[in-house]
Amino acid sequence: MNYKEFHRQSIEQPDAFWGEQSKLVHWNKPFSSVLDYSKPPFSKWFVGGETNLCYNAIDRHLATRGDQPALIFVSTETNTEKVYSFRELHAEVQRMAAVLQRLGVGKGDRVLIYMPMIPEAIFAMLATVRIGAIHSVVFGGFAANSLATRIDDAQPKVMVTSDAGMRGGKAVPYKHLVDESIRLSATPPSKVVIVNRGLDKDMPIVAGRDLDYATLRQQEMDTKVDCVWVESSHPSYILYTSGTTGKPKGVQRDTGGYAVALAATMKYIYCGNAGETYFSTSDIGWVVGHSYIVYGPLISGMATVCYEGLPIRPDPGIWWKIVQDYKVTVMFSAPTAIRVLKKQDPAFIKKYDISSLRHVFLAGEPLDETTHRWIEGELGLPVYDHYWQTETGWAILASQPGVEMSPTKPGSPAFAAFGYDVKLLQEDGTEITEPNEKGVVVVVPPLPPGCLTTVWGQDDRYVQTYYTSFPNKQVYSTFDWGIRDKDGYYFILGRTDDVINVAGHRLGTREIEEAIGSHPAVAECAVVGVADQLKGQMPMAFAVLKDSSIAETAEQRAKLEKEIMGRVDAALGAIGRPSRVHIISQLPKTRSGKVLRRSIQAIAEGRDPGDLTTLDDQAGIEQIKSAMAK
Ligand code: ATP
Ligand code: MG
Secondary structure, X not given: OOHHHHHHXXXXXXXXXXHHHHHHOOOOEOOOEEEEEXXXXXXXXXXXXXXXXXXXXXXXXXXXXXXXXXXXXXXXXXXXXXXXXXXXXXHHHHHHHHHHHHOOOOOOOEEEEEOOOOHHHHHHHHHHHHOOOEEEEOOOOOOHHHHHHHHHHHOOXXXXXXXXXXXXXXXXXXXXHHHHHXXXXXXXXXXXXXXXXXXXXXXXXXXXXXXXXXXXXXXXXXXXXXXXXXXXXXXXXXXXXXOOOOOOOEEEEOOHHHHHHHHHHXXXXXXXXXXXXXXXXOOOOOHHHHHHHHHHHHHOOOEEEEEEOOOOOOOOOHHHHHHHHHOEEEEEEOHHHHHHHHOOOOHHHHOOOOOOOOEEEEOOOOOOHXXXXXXXXXXOOOEEEOEOOOOOOOOOEOOOOOOOOOOOOOXXXXXXXXXXXXXXXXXXXXXXXXXXXXXXXXXXXXOOOOOOOEEOOOHHHHHHHHOOOEOOEOOEEEEEEEEEOOOOOEEEEEEHHHOEEEOOEEEOHHHHHHHHXXXXXXXXXEEEEEEEOOOEEEEEEEEEEOOHHHHOOHHHHHHHHHHHHXXXXXXXXXXXXXXXXXXXXXXXXXXXXXXXXXXXXXXXXXXXXXXXXXXXXXXXXHHHHHHHHO
């Protein structure tokens, strides 16, 4: 079957299509209907079916591949490498599950996981869903107040944490932050389980509340904990969106739909086979970590890599060494990480035997054409951009090489994934049918299996946030702006919030960034719209160079700025030309690696930069401030 037919079937005959895909996972009790869409826009998939995510990720494989690798832990921070077979993973997850059960965690209770990238974090996730409880993983870099907001929203019974994480060779305290967040929280958990790595000698312990995991585990070495079968729509987890727009939303995920969707993506998008190794460089704190460090690969019988460390330490070849050592076949990373590698010596890629690798997938931010071409050239493999959101749990737009091989187009995440009825709408709701016209990317509901079923505890907010952008049309808005070319390839132009309106012409930040990034000296850049009396808004650019020594003097910078503006003129005409191109050495990014345009814009307009708790490093914001002060 070709892609077009496959996609059409998924939209026109969802029952037949998803009924077929449902066979990719184990059901303890078969479902009575594929889809219940009696209360739009809420959809329930595989109604009445009973399953369990952990059973599908582990138990199901014991008979066929019990002794094969399931979890590969590599830490370049503590210099540890450890491989767990499916059988060993099964044992560890049951121990963790027994500990949670003994602490009173049962079906529907929440467990908040605030952990570095260590195997116990993954045990905790799998153990939680094993017993029918609901996990909420919070990214380990979030500060105490962000953590407290999430505690109050999810109201966990138990928290699982660690004394510390490690970053660039330095211990980063976690437990201290947990204590602080519990002080700030209105509904704190009664127990905190601590995986003590011995990295923080001053870790405080609150008697009666804080418990040592090693001690608890010792009591459960041989405890068997059966999977609790749950109805398909039973929540498996809550995960908050990255907060790039400043309003994190608690995405609620079901069980059955998610399992089926992930299994299908492993087949049709990632082409990962049982017995092979999948390496996602994300973090379990993000949706990519949920779907493609933990559940997707394991459900399909693949080994998954849990990597604690930076992409350039001990040297920029570390990822490719992991690919070589563990014969990785599928890799998943983010454009921001590839741009980091682009600033390094490419010889590091060539140093290792990466012949096992079939292809690489990237997501999280627009992948500029220059970076896309660069990484494909260096690896000599297809590199697929694909587009998705925390909300959807898996790709909305993606090449689907498992259905049909189609060439990649630089900068494009390709086509609608199966199950997504994607359209482009003008702001008044008119559908765009002509190629290369800009519109908001929307999905006609019902959303396919695996997507958010609601906002945790706030059905109204779910409908209000996602389905009310267009008059007289109940469609799911992605709040991203895009185009579709004549061959049907989509291009994402940026967030609707970030669209720049220059004298009535609407420009996506991406379009201008693309032109700036094509200058060979530029490593990465960000463009924002700044209020302008005459034109409404004017683009302003901030660029980071591959080699900053070429722009040390004011003269060199002026020359470079002119050259870069010339690139924009050539690509978009004078309408897109930024008022200034500021050369800086670091962009402000969220902890998930996304450029924080809203704060750059605020500073450029002399306003308060707003909530900066999602910021990775204050230095980027300082750079913007000092560039504006000059
Ligand atoms: P919040 O919703 O809390 O403001 P966020 O939107 O950054 O945060 P995520 O769900 O992590 O949270 O990110 C999804 C967004 O990331 C998309 O809506 C889109 O703007 C961007 N994105 C993801 N993948 C791509 C891609 N391949 N190309 C372009 N943009 C992408
Ligand atoms: Mg978002």
